[in-house]
Amino acid sequence: MSNSIIRVKNLSKQYLEGQASGISTVSFELAAGEILAIIGESGSGKSTLLKCIYGLLKPDSGEIVFDNMRVKGPDEQLVPGHPQMKMVTQDFSLNIYAKVYDNIASQLSNTNVKLKESKTLAMMDQLRIGHLRNKRIVELSGGEQQRVAIARALVSDTRVLLLDEPFSQVDALLKNQLRTDIRKLVAETGLTVVLVSHDPSDGLFLADQLLILKSGLMQQTGPPKAVYMRPDTVYTARLLGNAVVLSRNEAERIGLKPQQEQVAFYPEWVTTGDSPGSIPFTVKDRYFKGFYEELVLERNGVQIRALQLQNGKQRDTDLIGVHIPRFLEF
Numbered sequence: 001m002s003n004s005i006i007r008v009k010n011l012s013k014q015y016l017e018g019q020a021s022g023i024s025t026v027s028f029e030l031a032a033g034e035i036l037a038i039i040g041e042s043g044s045g046k047s048t049l050l051k052c053i054y055g056l057l058k059p060d061s062g063e064i065v066f067d068n069m070r071v072k073g074p075d076e077q078l079v080p081g082h083p084q085m086k087m088v089t090q091d092f093s094l095n096i097y098a099k100v101y102d103n104i105a106s107q108l109s110n111t112n113v114k115l116k117e118s119k120t121l122a123m124m125d126q127l128r129i130g131h132l133r134n135k136r137i138v139e140l141s142g143g144e145q146q147r148v149a150i151a152r153a154l155v156s157d158t159r160v161l162l163l164d165e166p167f168s169q170v171d172a173l174l175k176n177q178l179r180t181d182i183r184k185l186v187a188e189t190g191l192t193v194v195l196v197s198h199d200p201s202d203g204l205f206l207a208d209q210l211l212i213l214k215s216g217l218m219q220q221t222g223p224p225k226a227v228y229m230r231p232d233t234v235y236t237a238r239l240l241g242n243a244v245v246l247s248r249n250e251a252e253r254i255g256l257k258p259q260q261e262q263v264a265f266y267p268e269w270v271t272t273g274d275s276p277g278s279i280p281f282t283v284k285d286r287y288f289k290g291f292y293e294e295l296v297l298e299r300n301g302v303q304i305r306a307l308q309l310q311n312g313k314q315r316d317t318d319l320i321g322v323h324i325p326r327f328l329e330f
């Protein structure tokens with residue numbers, strides 16, 4: 001990748017000698033203006049990787065290169081990392097008694113007061129927090145504080161923004177708005193973003209690239225749609241789409257004919273209804289989820305899950321015809 005702004009090569013960081021904790025030989029490249037989402041279950045090493053990229057943690061081996069310059073760790077310089085790379089953590093690290101404007105403006109030097117003011121106001125406009133200018137941080141909601149923290153991180157000509165669980169403190173509606181705002185910001189400014197989330201939908205919606213971590217090891221990277229549709233491992237299929245995973249024997253008991261030892265499919269790949277060739281399953285449970293319903297289905301002692309749109313056409317029957325047109329093999 002010729003225009004990559006961040007290159008991470010064989011990065012390893014173990015906290016305890018001889019024990020698997022931290023990350024091991026992680027490598028990736030990220031082009032300027034792209035969003036990378038690091039996704040993995042709890043304890044998989046997401047924060048460790050982000051802290052190493054930011055320069056907060058000294059890796060045991062490997063390197064991080066920002067714009068062709070090696071990022072220096074905490075043992076090498078007083079303020080580690082790179083000045084054009086900023087991180088927003090879950091606690092936002094804002095001065096809670098100071099006003100919104102001052103929290104943001106404090107990131108800029110006083111040598112040109114007019115420029116300082118115009119940059120701060122422009123950044124506040126971009127993040128739609130201009131009306132909060134004179135409010136103190138303690139008077140803001142979690143979502144508003146999130147916007148201030150991002151504005152604060154970006155105001156000083158930042159080129160790479162690192163976000164640690166950026167949506168953990170906001171409700172679903174606000175989360176959608178913030179995710180859309182971040183995408184817009186990246187499209188308008190060419191900003192590069194690396195975000196860590198335990199919620200795969202953040203990565204699927206926002207990212208240009210996903211990096212899947214398991215126990216500190218990289219499982220797969222690639223564009224969200226490609227990784228979702230062709231996961232390399234059962235772990236990734238479960239993580240991204242809560243896939244149904246069956247052994248070969250179980251798969252055969254519900255009429256599938258796999259070649260490999262494990263089969264996985266997403267619940268939305270299962271079609272229900274009495275189409276030709278469908279196989280009858282017993283409906284064990286129905287979970288109302290709003291615009292769709294999740295069904296737990298059983299045949300020959302094997303349970304699977306399927307989704308049904310709540311469009312008024314579905315019937316509340318105990319037996320249902322099932323067709324599984326596509327499945328993955330591992």
Ligand SMILES: Nc1ncnc2c1ncn2[C@@H]1O[C@H](COP(=O)(O)OP(=O)(O)OP(=O)(O)O)[C@@H](O)[C@H]1O
Nearest residue numbers: 015021022040041042043044045046047048049198
């Ligand atoms: N300071 C530390 N000392 C010892 N072990 C640590 C330290 N920080 C993290 N670890 C261990 O390293 C592993 C990765 O932790 P990390 O915080 O990077 O995971 P994570 O994917 O960000 O988890 P979560 O989603 O729960 O925040 C875990 O096993 C964790 O217990």
